[in-house]
Amino acid sequence: MSKMNTYAPLGELEDPKLKKIGQRAASVIELAAIRVAAHHADRKKFPLPAEPDSVETTLAAWFDAMPAARKAAAAQQVVQHLASPEFLSSRFGKLSEIDLSASKSISAQASSIPLSNLKFTAAEIAKLTGASVRGGLSPQLELSNRLRLQVSEVHCGNESDPQAGKDDMWLGGTMVDETGDTQKIHRQGNTKKSINLGKFDNKDTKKYSPPVEVAAFNLTGGSAFPKSYIVIIVLCENDDGDLFSETLNDLLAKTEGEAKEWIRRAGAEGGDLGKLGGEIAAWAYGELVDWISTLWGDIIFAPVTLTANIVDYDAVWNDTKRKETRSVMAETKGQRGHARYQFSYTWKLSEKDDGSFQSGWRWCNKCQGLFFGGRPNPKCPTGGAHDKTDSGNYTLTHNLRETKGWQSDWRWCNKCQGLFFGGRPNPKCPAGGAHDKTDSGNYSLWHNAGESSSQQSDWRWCNKCQGLFFGGRPNPKCPAGGAHDKTGSGNYSLYHER
Numbered sequence: 001m002s003k004m005n006t007y008a009p010l011g012e013l014e015d016p017k018l019k020k021i022g023q024r025a026a027s028v029i030e031l032a033a034i035r036v037a038a039h040h041a042d043r044k045k046f047p048l049p050a051e052p053d054s055v056e057t058t059l060a061a062w063f064d065a066m067p068a069a070r071k072a073a074a075a076q077q078v079v080q081h082l083a084s085p086e087f088l089s090s091r092f093g094k095l096s097e098i099d100l101s102a103s104k105s106i107s108a109q110a111s112s113i114p115l116s117n118l119k120f121t122a123a124e125i126a127k128l129t130g131a132s133v134r135g136g137l138s139p140q141l142e143l144s145n146r147l148r149l150q151v152s153e154v155h156c157g158n159e160s161d162p163q164a165g166k167d168d169m170w171l172g173g174t175m176v177d178e179t180g181d182t183q184k185i186h187r188q189g190n191t192k193k194s195i196n197l198g199k200f201d202n203k204d205t206k207k208y209s210p211p212v213e214v215a216a217f218n219l220t221g222g223s224a225f226p227k228s229y230i231v232i233i234v235l236c237e238n239d240d241g242d243l244f245s246e247t248l249n250d251l252l253a254k255t256e257g258e259a260k261e262w263i264r265r266a267g268a269e270g271g272d273l274g275k276l277g278g279e280i281a282a283w284a285y286g287e288l289v290d291w292i293s294t295l296w297g298d299i300i301f302a303p304v305t306l307t308a309n310i311v312d313y314d315a316v317w318n319d320t321k322r323k324e325t326r327s328v329m330a331e332t333k334g335q336r337g338h339a340r341y342q343f344s345y346t347w348k349l350s351e352k353d354d355g356s357f358q359s360g361w362r363w364c365n366k367c368q369g370l371f372f373g374g375r376p377n378p379k380c381p382t383g384g385a386h387d388k389t390d391s392g393n394y395t396l397t398h399n400l401r402e403t404k405g406w407q408s409d410w411r412w413c414n415k416c417q418g419l420f421f422g423g424r425p426n427p428k429c430p431a432g433g434a435h436d437k438t439d440s441g442n443y444s445l446w447h448n449a450g451e452s453s454s455q456q457s458d459w460r461w462c463n464k465c466q467g468l469f470f471g472g473r474p475n476p477k478c479p480a481g482g483a484h485d486k487t488g489s490g491n492y493s494l495y496h497e498r
Contacts, residue, residue: 013283015128017118017266018276024115025258026284026291027092029251032056032106033292034078036063041075049105056105058250063296065247074296107258120267128276145219145357145397146350147310149175149231150211152325156200157340160237160332166199169341173234173303174252175215176278178227182256184249185214185233194236200341211346219310220397220406220446225455229308230282235301235330235341248289248303255288256281279307301330301339308347313357313495316349323348358441361394361419361494362386367430368469368476368484370394370459370494371417378417381430381479386417392456392496398441406444407490410468411437416479419443420466427466430479435466447490455493460486468492 013019032055038046039056040063048056063071081087088096098109120128151171159167172194173185186194195214198206215231234248260277268276282305293300306328325346332339362373364386371378371386378386396419397406411422413435420427420435427435445468446455460471462484469476469484476484 013280017120017124018128018280019283020115020118021259021262021266022280022284022287024095024110024262025255025280026288027095028107028110028258029055029059029255029284029288030291030295031092031095031098031100031110033059033288033295034081035100035106036060037071037074037078037296038082038100040071041079046100047103049103049108051105051108054105055107055251055254058247058254059292062247062251066296070297077295077297107254111261115262115265118262118266125268145313147217147219147229147308148213148346148348148350149215149306149308150213150346150348151197151208151343152211152346153205153207153344154197154200155205155342156202157329157342158338159200159202160339162202166201167237167339168199169197170236171195171197171212171214171233172236172248173214173232174249175217176230176232176256176282177217178229180256180260180276180278182253182278185231197235214345219313220444226309226311228279229310230278231306232282232285233304233306233330237339251289252281252285255285259284301332301341304328304330306345306347310349357395357397359393359395361396362388363391363394363470365389365391366477368471368473370419370468370470372412372419373417375417379415379429379431381477394456395495396443396445398443405446405448407447407492408442408444410443410445411435412440412443414438414440419468421461421468422466424466428464428478428480445492445494447492456496457491457493459492459494460484461489461492462486463488 013022035046036048036056036059039048039060048054048060051057063074066074082100085096092098094113095110097113098106100106102109154169156167161167171185174182175185176182195212197212200206214233215229217229219227232252256277259280263276263280282303286303286305289300290302293302323346325344327342327344330341330343360372360374361370363369364371364378364380366382366387367380369381369386371388373388373391380386396410409421409423410419412418413420413427413429413431415431415433415436416429418430418435420429420437422437422440429435445459458470458472459468461467462469462476462478462480464480464482464485465478467479467484469486471486478484
């Protein structure tokens, strides 16, 4: 069966438990937005919490940057809402019991209000953390260890304010990797600045050559495939500035924090916590930005959330394509007009970045060791040359920067062609003496990751000779004498093709 990658804008949260968590995360931040606007109306009655990392502090930076007239109108609308207990109850349910006048933050108060029927079973977690796999794929000729999101074209359908001159457009946002870790989208070479797309009149189109790189992910990170990646894009007009981009990034991080806490309480942990937290945060973030911008009467581009599910290193889009291009619309929300921009984006698989792949490694059916089949005279500890009969074609990653789940300092021996661990003394070579790593790359092996359709596990380190051997067959012959000894070894997984 063909392997297949998929991509899509993020849609509705279909699982009811995930949606319940997403709604709670959004509601906590929406209540904090009400509190910030109420504070503007009556600072004594609605004080902001003292915690510098509270959601209220983040939202106050957004609110304070708005024009005075808009802040006054937002404060007036919020005071009217607070005068109606029915509004708060219908919108926030049990959270309507939170005291907006208390010294504690909204998040701190909400943490003691439980969510009912929220425990995940192991089967539910397994189903929810598996990437959706749809559409036709076939193996590509080269492996990929990098996934990139690029923008090649932006079209202005409606500018934000034709009377104010051209829109000076910036692109910011956040990328979420397969473990749920987040990173700010920034221009290349400057991690503190958003990406400038240029100035637009109504109906202008700009094409970028080379394309603007928005996000890049290292496919060797995390654990087993399939892996899901999320990019949340927010367009900003120049008068919003980098302060607004920073505010939205901070708001997303706090949304993810709220989501992860409730996922943890529901029974998920580790990598599952990260995967689910990123997806829920992306959905809740879109919901709450839409609602807050309407509440405050501000003009905000609703976030655009794009996802990619990657099945394996050698999977592609649509037959042999290593990239897929689509268009998506970003529109403003709020009460001050309707701006609309369409941009063309491309998910692209690439290789030879943060490490390279080398194929041609083989299993020896005589000693069970791994050796490189692209050189002559591979020396076997059973005598004579290694025998690759019935071996798959194994691919190793080399010169990879330090990555969680991978162990580096594995080396090729130029005497016997075998692979050995260079971080221990006395590596014993079947060609005599010690292994020699001269001219070797620094290879990294994936350990304790389990079996998959293209990864073979049960490869082991021998504590006698430092070599790598397959532990799933009998009689593994060690150059130090007797059988290989896997005591103290991790369970290594290698990519292979039959």
